[in-house]
Amino acid sequence: METNDILNLIMIAVGLVLIWLAIKKEMEPTLLLPMGFGAILVNLPGSVMLQDNAILQWLYNVGIESAEAFPLLLFIGIGAMIDFGPLISKPWLIFIGAAGQGGIFISMIIASALGFPLNDAASIGIIGAADGPTAILVSQRLQSRYIAAILVVAYCYMALVPLIQPVVLKATTTKKERAIQMHYKPSSVSKTTRIIFPIVTTVVCGILAPDSASLVGMLMFGNLLRECGVLDNLSRAAQDMLSPLITLLLGLAISPMMKGEALLQPATLMIMAFGLLAFIFDTACGVFFLKIVNIFLPKEKKINPLIGGAGISAFPMSSRVVQKVGIEANKQNHLLPFALGANVSGQIASVLAGGLLMSTLLPHVESVTNVINAFSAVL
Template sequence: MEFLFSGFMSITWQQWVMYGVGLLLIYLAIEKGFEPALLLPMGFGAILVNLPDSGVLTQKLEGLNEEATGIIEWLFETGIDASEALPILLFIGIGAMIDFGPLLSNPKMFLFGAAAQFGIFFTILLAVILGFDINDAASIGMIGAADGPTSILVSKILKSGYIGPIAVAAYSYMALVPIVQPFAIKLVTTKKERLIRMEYNPKSVTRTTRILFPIIVTFIAGLIAPSSVALVGFLMFGNLIRECGVLNALSETAQNTLANLITLLLGITISFSMQADQFVNYKTLMIMGLGLLAFIFDTIGGVLFAKILNLFLKKDKKINPMVGAAGISAFPMSARVVQKMGLKEDPSNHLLMHAISANVSGQIASVVAGGVIIKIVNAILQNMA
């Protein structure tokens, strides 16, 4: 009993806060269904790494001159810190899930993927103004893409000291897409705009086009933003497995077994960065706030871009501005939100396929944006050195 009591007495108030954070993430995963495959392992991991003398962290054995390797710390050092393997491998599964057909049949939707990255760059500038170092500010800005793996990878490559809060914010806001995006969309649209109807007349996309697309995108991304090749390349590799037609078993494995396993490991591994002494401080609250701002402005950027395009389009060719909001990387949640909002305004107005086109474009755009940011920030840091 004395040993148990001393264990409780050694818990700091910051650790109690992290137990609360962990339980909140578990609650959101189970009761609200918010990204349970990620939030549940992250929440449970947050509890594990904050138990006093936790065995999941590497530590010196009492009375011995040797260390006991902690499993979560080992996973973090191996799968994220040393190689970025976990977030990169996840993109094979994501690529295998995506059907680029709707986007290829309506190429102008590529523009919305680019426009919906506005919040990233806006937030980077704001974070710098608020006193964050450029590498930390760039990592925080990536939260706006609502793309967890890319956010983690950018923070790691840029050696940000806030990878834990950034990962939690990125995945939390991905889960909160159905709450945050409708608010942001209604903030900058009128009911008349939300009622705009869009016909869907898809053009047939040949098998050759589907196969060439991931190869061409990899070449282009590699030349424009070489730092994005790992993410874009693995995303496109997963899509090539899907579209080639001769690896159906591997495609199904990538979409289900691989994606689920990596997601599970990534969620509990990232909890290494949620240790109380690193996580509980005022800057974490600032990061959460800036991340939310980036997410909202990404959504608004896509919507406003659609409204600007409408100034130059004929009446019967106008774009429902809500579709622009789907240009973020939260696939397919954002497209579903747009579809649901469209049906709420007009039960016969189906926007899903248009929104899906913008959404898969956002998948590519967010990864390329991450590569561009890495290249720019590294150049700035070299000039400052």
């Protein structure tokens, strides 16, 4: 048996584990199930799934490689699912999203210091945002060598939010801090505000980080569908049908990258470690940001720092985790409305962070691909 056959066998076992996690543990089943099944398909002996005309390779070429259609379309569904009300009524929560993306940049710097080229380091850092579609887009556009590992790791960590985040939240806060009670005064958000918000956000983000325009645009378009009030059927279809269907296709489209010899490299282990680091830093940065803010606030206005942990993109899982950890410390705690606001700001911030990194690095990547194209024409 050759080495590649052994690697393919390992990947078939990985595929079975993913299917088991999806069915038995109900961890991101719409994604892990097709990913697991696809991993088995592409690693079968003599598999034809990676030939140009094979369905899985075609899904990858069309849905991810050529125009990143799947991650972008998925954002329409995500946008339609998100209620930005908690953020609109408490705009200060938006800064938690900014703080919460610290893990992306810190992990990028560490990965770069340890020898990863900047395009790979940036793609690895994005794992910390717990935002699968953004991770796909950034690693694809920046031509990372580790797209497969980054995608698999990003989605696995997204599924592991309920396991990883409570540990980080408890490690970075004291019981007294976790018990800080927040008083939520519900305030209604007008329909006009809800409609204007996605448009303003798209314009601001599109001007400041043009490379984030496609991601923010699709996210906010989905939200506009939800809030406009005249396309309720389409909004429901985006939430209930488009989103799971595209996730399923995305899972299958990723599978050509799960070929044993491509994925099972020492670098994959490094990426797993960095991804975890980025994830931990992202959560911790949000928490520490609120701890610093608390220094300047009077005693009765202190903010529960757990809310900072929700400043990532995993919506609404992260908010639920914050609420659960908060209740464990103080049964009267009701952090969910604040955590939801921080969580949706984390969604916008992670997309923007990806766009900003692309704005900086894409010109360099494009100049290299231009040279490659020039040589391909003459050699």
